[in-house]
Amino acid sequence: MSQPKTLKKRIENRVARTKKTDVFLPRDFADLSGEDQVLRALRSLVKDGSLMRLGYGVYARAMRSRISGRPIISSSNGFHSAALQALTKLGVAWEQSDSIKAYNEGRSTQIPVNPTVKVKTRFNRRLSDGRTELRVER
Structure with missing residues (x-):
């Protein structure tokens, strides 16, 4: 007789099956259980290293990571890509910063190191992976 899957396992399976995005919000799992239980399961997955809290x-x-053994973001372009996905998923209107636009258009040879975006709407959160923080311009 098989045991019913725990909420943690069901969230883990949904994360593994989702191929379109690398960023998740608690509302993505609202149909599985209540908010407190979902947050508890997400916290447990962060502790296990299968998710990172941004x-x-x-x-x-x-x-x-193969080198350090610490969890790293598995997005195609790292933290920058995950932060942009998060802004889009949160419904924040954004565009690339002036320094990134200048580099992409060939007007500058300086490579932008820090991920920076211009937000067009109200946004008052911090997004970081522990080492890098998303810079927000108004």
């Missing part, structure tokens, strides 16, 4: 209510798919 900010308040924002989680990203993670994998273990």
Whole structure:
């Protein structure tokens, strides 16, 4: 007789099956259980290293680093890509910063190191992976 799957396992399976995005919000799992239970399961997945917490209510798919063994974001372009996905998922209107636009258009040879975006609407959160923080311009 098989045992029913725990909420943690059901969230883990949904994260593994989702291919379109690497960023998840608690509302993505609202149909599975109540908010407190979902947050508890997400916290447990962060502790296990299969998810990373980027900010308040924002989680990203993670994998273990081969070098350090610490969890890293498994997005195609790292933290920058995950932060942009998070902004889009949160409904924040954004555009690339002036320095990134200048580099992409060939007007500058300086490579922008820090991920920076211009937000067009109100946004008052911090998104970071522990080492890098998303810079927000108004």
